[in-house]
Amino acid sequence: MVNELQYKKYVPITVFFLLVVLSFLLIKPLILSVLLSALLAYLCYPLYDWLRKKIKSKAISSLIVCLLVLLVLLIPAIFLMKVLVQESYIFYISAKQKITGDILPGCENFICQKITELGQGSDFQFHLQEALKTMTNLVITKGSELVLGLPKIMLNIFVIFFTLFYFFIDGKKFLKEIGQHLNIGKQKYLRILERMKEIIGGVVYGYLLIALIQGTLGGIGFWLFGLQSPFFWGVMMAFLALLPVFGTGIIWIPASLLLLLDGILQDSNGMIIRAIGLFAYGVIIVSSLDNLIRPRLMSGRAKVHPVFILLGTLGGLFMLGPLGIIFGPLILSLTTIVVNLSKNQ
Incomplete structure (x- = not known):
C-alpha cells in the first residue's frame, strides 16, 4: 500500500516532464523563428505602442507594424541575396582571369616580372584558385539552398509574423504570466x-x-x-x-x-x-x-x-x-x- 502511494506521487511529475519534453520537441524546428519574432517585437514595440494610442485598436496597430516589418526586412533581403550571389560569381570569374592571365598588364620592369612569375607558378595558382572557389562556392551554395528551401522559408516567415502579431497584442501579458510562474x-x-x-x-x-x-x-x-x-x-x-x-x-x-x-x-x-x-x-x-x-x-x-x-x-x-x-x-x-x-x- 505504501509503495502504491509512493508510485502515485511520482506519476503527475513524470507526466509533467514528459509533456514538457514533447512540447519542446514539437516547437524545436520553429524555435529560432519564435525567438526572432520576440526580438522583433521588442525592437518594434515603441512603434506599435505609438500606433495603438493613435488608432485605438490593438489588432489593426499590430497588423500595420507586422506589414511594415515584412516590407522593410523581406523585400530588401531577397534583393540583397540575389546581388550577393551574382557579385560572388563575378568576383570569382574576374579573379580567376587575373590569375591565369597577366597579373600586371603593361608593366615590364624587374619587379613586375618577378610578381608575374610568382603568380603564374602552378602551385600558387592552384592554391589561390581553390581558395577563391571555396569562398565563392560557399556564398553561391547558401544562396541556392535558400531558393531550394523556399517552402520551409515561407513557413518560417509565416510563423514569425503570426507570433509577432500576438507578441505585440499580448506580449506584456506573456511576460507577466512568466514572472508569476518563476x-x-x-x-x-x-x-x-x-x-x-x-x-x-x-x-x-x-x-x-x-x-x-x-x-x-x-x-x-x-x-x-x-x-x-x-x-x-x-x-x-x-x-x-x-x-x-x-x-x-x-x-x-x-x-x-x-x-x-x-x-x-x-x-x-x-x-x-x-x-x-x-x-x-x-x-x-x-x-x-x-x-x-x-x-x-x-x-x-x-x-x-x-x-x-x-x-x-x-x-x-x-x-x-x-x-x-x-x-x-x-x-x-x-x-x-x-x-x-x-x-x-
Missing part, C-alpha cells in the same frame, strides 16, 4: 527584465547596427573608388565588424595597399590616388564609427564584453546558422544574468 519575486523579476533590455539593446544597437553601417559604408567606399564587387566586400566587412579582434580593416587595408602597389608598378597616378583615397576613407569614415557613433548608441545600454561577442558570434553561426550571429552573443550575455542571480541568492 516565483522569484516581483522586484527581482523586474530587475532581470530591465537587465535583459539593456543587454539586447547593447548587442543590437552597439554591435549589429554598427556592423551593418560599417559594412554599408565600406561597400560604398569600394564602389566610389572603382573596386570590383563592392556589395560582396561590404557584406564581408559587415560580418568582420562583428568580431572585435578583426574588424573591417582586414578588407579595406589590404585592398588599398594592393591598389597602391598596382598603381606604382604600372606607373598609374590614378590608381595611386584611388588607393590613398580608399585608405583615408577607411580610416576617417568606416573606422571612426567605433569612436563616434557607438558610444551614443550604447548610452544607457549594457556594454557586452568583447569575448561574449566573439564567441557568441562564431559559436552561434556554427550552431544556429545566420541567425546565430544575433542570438549567439545574446544567449551568452543573458546567461550572465542567471549566473549573477544565482550568486546573489
